[in-house]
Amino acid sequence: MAVTINTLREFKQKGEAFAALTSYDATFSQVVSEAGVHVILIGDSLGMVLQGHDSTLPVTMDQMVYHVTCVSKGNRGSLIMADMPFMSYGTIEAALENAAELMRAGAHMVKLEGTDWMKDTISALSERGVPVCAHLGLTPQFVNKFGGYKVQGRDEKAAEMMIEHACELESAGADLILLECVPAPLAARISQAVRAPVIGIGAGSDTDGQVLVLHDMLGITTGRKPRFVKNFLAETSSVQEAIEAYVKAVGERTFPAEEHTFKA
Ligand SMILES: Nc1nc(=O)c2c([nH]1)NC[C@@H]1CN(c3ccc(C(=O)N[C@@H](CCC(=O)O)C(=O)O)cc3)CN21
C-alpha cells in the first residue's frame, strides 16, 4: 500500500515513528522504498552531495525536476517529497508555478524552508492541492544569514518563536513540519504542540519521524560529519540491509541515540 500523508498522520496518532531518507535517482529510490522507508526526500542537499558545492544555494528548479523524475521512476510506494530550491518560492506566484513543476514530475508534496513569512505561500499551495512540509530550525538555504550550519532554538526566546512558527504554519495549511538541528526538548515540545507529523534530523528521538541523507547513513559523508549522522552500513553487509536497519531503528526509537542528539 502506497504511503500518503494520511499514513503519516496514523503513525503519529499511534505514537509510531516513520522513516524518511533522501534519494536522488531511480535505483536508490527503488532500494529505499523496497526497504520500507516511508518518505523519500529529493533534497536540495544534492547540491552538496552530488554536485560538490559547499551549500544548497546553487541548485536550480530544472535540476530538481530532473531528480524528481528519476526518483519517481524507481519509487515503489513511498511518499515522494521534493525540496523547493533556493528562491524558487520567493513570491507566491513563483511558488505556485515551481511547485506545479515538481508535482508534474512526480512529487506528492513539496518542502519549503522558512518561518512566519511563508504563511500565505503555504496557504496558496495547500488550497490548490499541493501538500506542504514546512522546514524549520537549521534551514540550510539561510546558511549565509546564520553564518554557518549551527544548531537553532538554543535560547528560550528562539525556542518560543519556533514553537509559534510551527503552530502558525500548521494553521496556514502545512501538512508536515521538519525540524533540523534543534535541541531535543524543543523538538519534543513542537511535536506535541502541532497535530501535523513532525520529522526530525538532529532533533532527538521524540519527533514523529526521522530523516537522514542517504549517503550519510551509508557512511560516505565527505568533509565534517554532523553529530546526528550514523553509519548503518558499518553494522550490516549490504546497502539493502543498512536501510532496513535504519527503518527498524527509527521504528524502535533506538535511533537517534544520545550521541546523535543536541541538548538544550
Ligand atoms: N551530506 C549532507 N548531510 C546533511 O545532513 C546535509 C547536507 N549534506 N547538506 C545540506 C544540509 C547541511 N546540513 C548540515 C551541515 C553541517 C552541520 C553541522 O556541522 N552541525 C554541527 C552543529 C554545530 C553547532 O553545535 O551549532 C554538528 O556538530 O553536527 C549540520 C547540518 C544538513 N544537510
Ligand SMILES: CC(C)C(=O)C(=O)O
Ligand atoms: C537534510 C534534509 C532535511 C534536506 O532538506 C535535504 O536533504 O536537502
Ligand SMILES: [Mg+2]
Ligand atoms: Mg533541503
